Amino acid sequence: MAELTEELSLVKAEEPAVAGTDGKAKPQPKPAAVSAAQPKTAATPPLDVPTGTPTVIVDDLHIIYRVYGAASDAEKGNAVNALTRILRRQGRPQMKEVHAVKGVSFVAYHGDAIGIVGRNGSGKSTLLRAIAGLLPPHSGAVYTDGQPSLLGVNAALMRELTGERNIVLGCYAMGMTPAEVKEKYQEIVDFSGIDEFVQLPMSTYSSGMGARLRFAISSAKTHDVLLIDEALATGDREFRKKSEQRIRKIREEAGTVFLVAHDLRVIEETCNRVIWLHKGKIKMDGDPKEVLAAYNKG
Numbered sequence: 001m002a003e004l005t006e007e008l009s010l011v012k013a014e015e016p017a018v019a020g021t022d023g024k025a026k027p028q029p030k031p032a033a034v035s036a037a038q039p040k041t042a043a044t045p046p047l048d049v050p051t052g053t054p055t056v057i058v059d060d061l062h063i064i065y066r067v068y069g070a071a072s073d074a075e076k077g078n079a080v081n082a083l084t085r086i087l088r089r090q091g092r093p094q095m096k097e098v099h100a101v102k103g104v105s106f107v108a109y110h111g112d113a114i115g116i117v118g119r120n121g122s123g124k125s126t127l128l129r130a131i132a133g134l135l136p137p138h139s140g141a142v143y144t145d146g147q148p149s150l151l152g153v154n155a156a157l158m159r160e161l162t163g164e165r166n167i168v169l170g171c172y173a174m175g176m177t178p179a180e181v182k183e184k185y186q187e188i189v190d191f192s193g194i195d196e197f198v199q200l201p202m203s204t205y206s207s208g209m210g211a212r213l214r215f216a217i218s219s220a221k222t223h224d225v226l227l228i229d230e231a232l233a234t235g236d237r238e239f240r241k242k243s244e245q246r247i248r249k250i251r252e253e254a255g256t257v258f259l260v261a262h263d264l265r266v267i268e269e270t271c272n273r274v275i276w277l278h279k280g281k282i283k284m285d286g287d288p289k290e291v292l293a294a295y296n297k298g
């Protein structure tokens with residue numbers, strides 16, 4: 001570990017607070033500046049907020065994916081469609097648009113842990129990626145106070161490297177100094193529970209072990225805005241309990257946490273607020289018990 005830290009001390013962290021993951025948001029205005037531009041409120045206003053100043057403002061956000069070379073069902077290749085296109089002098093269908101987030105607005109505050117629920121394809125991951133600054137809005141805007149860090153199931157740890165190397169690299173990627181990495185190393189190993197596997201390449205880990213290590217690395221640092229996409233879903237009960245405590249600690253240290261998980265228990269145990277997305281729109285936003293009860297009803 002000591003040699004590794006030394007060896008890597010030459011590596012300069014250029015992108016602080018990336019959570020060992022994949023991105024960084026655009027420059028963000030301070031809450032005082034943005035609070036004046038209060039966005040339209042969500043369908044149902046949150047109940048258990050605010051505990052502090054706004055950290056994230058999502059204002060009438062629309063995200064559209066453009067899939068090139070894709071054809072809609074109506075355009076798919078058959079003789080009639082091909083002939084129609086020839087007669088209309090149109091080329092092959094080139095592009096399909098997927099309107100994944102449709103006019104979403106809400107405000108998150110310091111100390112909020114917000115669960116995002118919704119069916120497959122409702123836009124949860126897209127919304128998180130947009131808050132992290134990884135997807136440009138088609139229209140509308142996202143303002144964040146502080147650096148959002150996205151921890152996703154596919155967070156950029158390297159499978160061919162050992163857990164040890166990934167911990168060190170991940171910590172550097174989050175902007176820690178060599179001394180901080182040394183200090184945090186054992187805590188990360190202990191929290192992840194991967195024990196002696198830390199010396200083996202991550203390609204030998206089960207998906208649960210990989211997810212636990214990613215969460216342990218990312219949460220070793222205090223984040224202004226931590227975005228977690230399903231990372232806790234593969235943990236066992238004991239790990240979920242530990243993660244819950246850590247999320248609480250991040251909230252106490254004045255951060256804001258967003259959590260996407262299909263396991264509603266994780267959301268209920270961890271969050272003080274839940275946003276229900278349906279077909280790219282907010283269907284409900286408020287107290288976890290109320291929103292989850294309505295969501296479960298369908």
Ligand SMILES: Nc1ncnc2c1ncn2[C@@H]1O[C@H](COP(=O)(O)OP(=O)(O)OP(=O)(O)O)[C@@H](O)[C@H]1O
Binds near residue numbers: 067118119120122123
């Ligand atoms: N890279 C992409 N290119 C084109 N369309 C995409 C892309 N990523 C997501 N989509 C589409 O955007 C919509 C929202 O997807 P998204 O992954 O955000 O939903 P989700 O609620 O996170 O789903 P899940 O619960 O299955 O993870 C879906 O219709 C999906 O097919």
